[in-house]
Amino acid sequence: MSLDPVQVMKVQDPMPSTCPSASNGDSQASWDDSKDIHENEDSTKKPKSPKPENAVTIAVSSRVLFRTEKEQKVFEQKGIEEYLRYQVEHENEPFAPGPAFPFVKALEAVNSRLRELYPDSEELFDIVLVTYNHAHVGIRLINTINYHNLFIERFCMTGGSSPIGYLKAWHTNLYLSADAEKVREALVEGIAAATMFMSEKQIEVSETQLRVAFDGDAVLFSDESERIFKAHGLDKFFEHERENENRLLDHGPLKGFLEVLGKLQKKFYAKGHRLDCPIRTYLVTARSAASSGIRALKTLRAWGLEMDEALFLAGAPKGPMLEKIRPHIYFDDQMFHVEGAAEMGAIAAHVPYGIAQKYPHIKSTNAGK
């Protein structure tokens, strides 16, 4: 996908700004930095970024925020020096949006609403670009961020070293990357993370309401029940769930993220926006409502977490349901489901956690839970 080269000369401010500090003598058209200084309280300029520990920090890599397939090929086929040379050559050509782009745009929409209702609060989404790209690519990435009018003020370009240390330094609540290895590393460190892939088909998603969908087992909950199912089959699974109905499931890697989403949702409810809340959460599970689903619901309730919608599919394929929901992101531990979602054009992310990674789903059987 090639775009016309864009001369990114002026900063595109999403909000109209008056510049108190003089830029009168500054005839430089490009990188007019006097406009970009963060102001403190009452300002009509770009808002100040929150402190990492107060915000819900979402770290995204450059390969999921933007489409960089062409450049990846150059890297794989011709090596790093050629790759960097290519990037610099195409510096003024912004990248096209990648799989995480709609998600990030939706986060910004939520932020605008939060800022309206709570102008002094730092409980916002903070998006940080964490990439192991070299700083050579930095100018092209910044150009692209400006071109798409994204509000990303923070980044780490680690020049090839592991980004994991930086994820911790940023108090990251969710890490999205194209690299499964890094995602696994993050999960091991206790950071919610998922791998995203670019699919050819993309259904339209809302620009005003952030929709996040979660699988149950091995995503929100531990993979305890998955293990039983994989080891002993469906009947044993049902038996186990019945016997343990009142025992809470252990938490999974994305429970924390659901929690912080819930906290932000409550801020909207507090100001009377329950019905038109710009954040909506969904549980999309192969469990069935009448039986195994009960344990899931009881666990969520005990954790004090509310989901807006819980969809118990009892083994039916998830794709059509996701097509209806149109989430900005759907987390599942099984590649089979992620691929199924992608086929329908839904944005799905793989959480490489739990037993499913060792025993991938065999496509022929579609057992109900």
Place this chain on the structure above:
Amino acid sequence: MEDEKNCTGPLMIALQYNDLFDLDSISASTNTDDALPKGRAVTFVKAVQIVNERLVEQKETESLLFEVILIAKECSEEIKMKIVESVKYYGLEIGKFFFCKKEELINTLQSNKVKLFLSTDRDDVCEALHTGIPAAFLYDQCDDHVLSQLKVIISGDVIGFTEDSLDSLSDFGFSETQIETFKAAKICMKEFAVLIGQMRRKFGRENSPLCICVLTAWGSTNVCASALKTLREWGLDVDEAFCLAGAPCSPILAVVKPHILWDAGLHNIRDLSTHS
């Protein structure tokens, strides 16, 4: 680039002996025959030596090497001996020793055309900058740091902001004196950046013993982009870049683990003024 022809001679870095050796940990019970205990700068000097080794490996007659000189103020004859011995003991390659009086520090730096004065003392760094001597902060390395690279951080704020815009940093609680220090640093940085850029280009992207980073603590991504472009014009290709937009520096610095922090004190001050 333009300055290619000017790259004669060594890149001289000056250190003070109290950064090289940890004098505070000498107690009454310390054996006076032992070498002085190691200070922060020892890992730095070792890292510098590795860069030099790699440069010479590539070209035996390489002239653009690091040279470290040691300055010691107000020393007794005894300590002077100790210093020279300890340097030898740790295998540190120190080019020259200067024993001088306190007031002579700046003169010594100037007359030796020092390209970089490194110190853990913020006041020394600021004073040097105000007299036009390139000076940077020697960052505290943990002892167990794996010495595979010499890491230099250059401030994206100092390079990326124009002179006029630097004044607006007062919005973040910086005093006029502090802002003057940033402006002084901006002028001094160029020569060092050009030289270190030439050195960096002698190595490839991967396996380089030298790593250059840009850290923009306050400025926006556009300020950072401006810094990257300016450094590129000066011939310095940056490896890693960080843009913090006001977030605390320390957690990030703890991961980057630089040796040299060229930011005229921006990182210290910021952790205080986040309470604005």
